[in-house]
Amino acid sequence: LAQRLQGFGTTVFAEMSALAVATGSVNLGQGFPDTPGPAEVLDVARAAIGTELDQYPPGPGLPVLREAVAAHVQRFRGLAHDPATEVLVTAGATEALAGALLGLLDPGDEVVVFEPLYDSYAACISMAGGVVVPVPLRPPPPGEPGRWTFDPAELRAAVGPRTKLVLLNTPHNPTGKVFDRAELELVAEVVREHDLVALTDEVYEHLVFTGAEHVSLAELPGMRERTLVVSSGGKTFSTTGWKVGWVCGPAELVTCVRTAKQFLTYVNAGPFQPAIAAGLGLPDAFFARVAADLEHQRDLLVAGLAEAGLLVTIPEATYFATVRVDGDGLAFCRELPHRVGVVAVPMSAFYLPQHAELGRDLVRFAFCKRPEVLAEAVRRLTAA
Ligand code: PMP
Numbered sequence: 001l002a003q004r005l006q007g008f009g010t011t012v013f014a015e016m017s018a019l020a021v022a023t024g025s026v027n028l029g030q031g032f033p034d035t036p037g038p039a040e041v042l043d044v045a046r047a048a049i050g051t052e053l054d055q056y057p058p059g060p061g062l063p064v065l066r067e068a069v070a071a072h073v074q075r076f077r078g079l080a081h082d083p084a085t086e087v088l089v090t091a092g093a094t095e096a097l098a099g100a101l102l103g104l105l106d107p108g109d110e111v112v113v114f115e116p117l118y119d120s121y122a123a124c125i126s127m128a129g130g131v132v133v134p135v136p137l138r139p140p141p142p143g144e145p146g147r148w149t150f151d152p153a154e155l156r157a158a159v160g161p162r163t164k165l166v167l168l169n170t171p172h173n174p175t176g177k178v179f180d181r182a183e184l185e186l187v188a189e190v191v192r193e194h195d196l197v198a199l200t201d202e203v204y205e206h207l208v209f210t211g212a213e214h215v216s217l218a219e220l221p222g223m224r225e226r227t228l229v230v231s232s233g234g235k236t237f238s239t240t241g242w243k244v245g246w247v248c249g250p251a252e253l254v255t256c257v258r259t260a261k262q263f264l265t266y267v268n269a270g271p272f273q274p275a276i277a278a279g280l281g282l283p284d285a286f287f288a289r290v291a292a293d294l295e296h297q298r299d300l301l302v303a304g305l306a307e308a309g310l311l312v313t314i315p316e317a318t319y320f321a322t323v324r325v326d327g328d329g330l331a332f333c334r335e336l337p338h339r340v341g342v343v344a345v346p347m348s349a350f351y352l353p354q355h356a357e358l359g360r361d362l363v364r365f366a367f368c369k370r371p372e373v374l375a376e377a378v379r380r381l382t383a384a
């Protein structure tokens, strides 16, 4: 294995999903929903198969999807983008992030990122020859209300002469944190002051619960022209297996991503693109209902975890709730399927190896499952 991939092994999501199958457990590990997406989306994909959309689409994505992304960003974020030059379709958010890192980083360039961090970030930064500079997010006392927070001084201290990018994820996986406007302003200040580029992963933009509001970093003053915003249809439309994502931003930054993307996947699956375009055009009420349904599922799981005696932090968004366990989270997760019949993932997977201790006793449970599935998981957890 190449040096740049040393230490990245098999992702914990794959290990835990395999364990779920092997033990017949309820899989609350990897975040994917267990209900189909809206018919308005699925029907378009079905109808597109067997047409000319089965052949290579244009490299930057089908115009219908690029236009739908631009209209959606205008509707929800109030930002205008030229679909021809400022929107790029990618193989999920994952490729948008990889393409941005490969297209922007030179060897030795530093990327400032909050830790815990989504697992593909460190691997892609390494593949691009970059260096991760983590800034800690700190949890509220477990079992008590509160949000994960960061120290602005630590953010400032992370920036140095080699910093090229700040990589932000809001709403945040795995903590369920939504960065509020004041926190985003602290990030934006650092980016502007040091003339950096911001890369922001907003795949959970619509999965936000009562009391929290998603704001894009690109909405802040002076940020539209230096920010690449990444999102995906996977979470919003319950189509995580389709891998339709995109990136928006100023043309010169999007061109950097596009240059890399040409040689990663070249183009993305044709029939799914008009389908996600149809989804992005659904009325506001659709997006509100997605969030409301998921909030109900969050409430079921959070109550159940608490009933099972676990110390849970209530997430403001995303698919995930985190708990603090006695002892080692990885050992807990490896044992739980055998002991109880439920799968979760250890939060240590979201920390750099040298910081694994920080996430050692934290475990993440996904609640993007039907209420009866969550009830069964809770029944198993409380019976144990
Ligand atoms: N970023 C974050 C924070 C995620 O949680 C995920 C999905 N697990 C992704 C990116 C990847 O999204 P996609 O499936 O669209 O590539």
Ligand code: GLN
Pocket: 011, 013, 029, 030, 031, 032, 173
């Ligand atoms: N984003 C999902 C999660 O965090 C899926 C991760 C993955 O399969 N790489 O669970």
